[in-house]
Amino acid sequence: MLLMAIGTALPAEAVSESELDQITERWQISVHALNEVNCASCHQESESNAFVANPSYESCQSCHEDPVDTFLLGKHGIRLLEGESPLTPAMARLPMKHDALTKEMNCNTCHDVHSVDTVQAAVDACLTCHNDTHSLTYENSKHAELFLATKELPRPGPTAVTCATCHLPRTGFDQSDGTTLVKVNHNNTYTLKPQDRMVGEVCMNCHGVEYAFNSIFDPELVKANFDRPPALSLETFDMMRAAEKLRSGNPSDEAE
Ligand code: HEC
Ligand code: HEC
Ligand code: HEC
Ligand code: HEC
Ligand code: HEC
Ligand code: HEC
Structure with a gap:
């Protein structure tokens, strides 16, 4: 779901579909995926639920x-x-x-x-x-x-x-x-x-x-x-x- 949200929230020219696929592939085999740290864990503001395109150290x-x-x-x-x-x-x-x-x-x-x-x-x-x-x-x-x-x-x-x-x-x-x-x-x-x-x-x-x-x-x-x-x-x-x-x-x- 959020994957779609990320895809649409970013300017189309900024991230292509194949780039998005590559990101998802890298994430899928990462320690984060194994520990259920997903796209939203970093790309979503915890209080406002707002979407964050370029998370900084605060997200970690x-x-x-x-x-x-x-x-x-x-x-x-x-x-x-x-x-x-x-x-x-x-x-x-x-x-x-x-x-x-x-x-x-x-x-x-x-x-x-x-x-x-x-x-x-x-x-x-x-x-x-x-x-x-x-x-x-x-x-x-x-x-x-x-x-x-x-x-x-x-x-x-x-x-x-x-x-x-x-x-x-x-x-x-x-x-x-x-x-x-x-x-x-x-x-x-x-x-x-x-x-x-x-x-x-x-x-x-x-x-x-x-x-x-x-x-x-x-x-x-x-x-x-x-x-x-x-x-x-x-x-x-x-x-x-x-x-x-x-x-x-x-x-x-x-x-x-
Ligand atoms: C995790 C272990 C480890 C740590 C930490 C480490 N070394 Fe080494 N160091 C080695 C090993 C193993 C060798 C290779 C020894 C050999 O081949 O005889 C080596 C080789 C060297 C050599 C010789 C290089 C050569 O060509 O013969 C120097 C000088 C050296 N270390 C300095 C340091 C200094 C200074 C530090 C800390 C800033 C440090 N080492 C930290 C393991 C370590
Ligand atoms: C551990 C935190 C973390 C997770 C998990 C994470 N991201 Fe990211 N993501 C970031 C950070 C930080 C950046 C910005 C810096 C960068 O691009 O290296 C970013 C950047 C991006 C970008 C922009 C890349 C660009 O080139 O501009 C996209 C798209 C993206 N992430 C998608 C995803 C998707 C999809 C997932 C889940 C499959 C995901 N991210 C999971 C932290 C994360
Ligand atoms: C984005 C570029 C970048 C990357 C990547 C980077 N550094 Fe640096 N690093 C810098 C800059 C810029 C300085 C400041 C140098 C100066 O002021 O002359 C610096 C300073 C340092 C210093 C000196 C610190 C001090 O207090 O004087 C060390 C040591 C250092 N980096 C080690 C590393 C190591 C080890 C890595 C990889 C694990 C790394 N850096 C990755 C850009 C980078
Ligand atoms: C075995 C330990 C060791 C390894 C490995 C090592 N360094 Fe260093 N580094 C040092 C020491 C010791 C100094 C000097 C500190 C001083 O001058 O007081 C130093 C100094 C530096 C400085 C300069 C800081 C300054 O202000 O002048 C940078 C930048 C740096 N290292 C980056 C790196 C990078 C990048 C790598 C890997 C490619 C690396 N170092 C590998 C031990 C190491
Ligand atoms: C200068 C390069 C550099 C930067 C900047 C950096 N890291 Fe790291 N980080 C590393 C390296 C290299 C390792 C693995 C070192 C090792 O295992 O010996 C590491 C290991 C880690 C680990 C695993 C080990 C642990 O302590 O839990 C975490 C988590 C981590 N980094 C998070 C972060 C976060 C969060 C930030 C931003 C605040 C950050 N890193 C910034 C280079 C960096
Ligand atoms: C929701 C929690 C969560 C968030 C947010 C998160 N991580 Fe992690 N991270 C973990 C867990 C759990 C692990 C696996 C256990 C460990 O090594 O601590 C991990 C492991 C790591 C490692 C070590 C990988 C290894 O091979 O050992 C690094 C590096 C790292 N995270 C960087 C980051 C960075 C950078 C961010 C922010 C952009 C971030 N993480 C955000 C939970 C999180």
């Missing part, structure tokens, strides 16, 4: 409070929180893809809202806008190699490192197995400051602390998106080891 809010809250706190979403126009690549200081300059940031910018395929959202979506050396070299990294090899639905697996793994980190353990991280922190600024926050929140799920620090604090390696092992050896660690030696100057330790 009732079901996805946490992604919305965190998205609005990061660089990507903060303009919306402040009631300003959405962020676009044209406003950026960082290099951006030329044909994306007018693309407006919202939930649907990374998520195809009709298929909600999170694999596509984790790398491909980012690269429709980001165009700096770090972003572009990701594909040369071991992390990318692993992601390509293990690409799995519905979400990237715990061993694959995508742009989102580092910049939209997962938190919160699944109660059923106690190991899978389920919630995605959509604040894309969160892991950048302070600089070592990403070490604890992300890298140490897989790497040792020293390996991670030596990687993160090497600007060349960050620029190259970790496409080689760290060459740096931070003095802090040498100092920590020296301090440990001094402190452990007792017989039981010397016996080791």
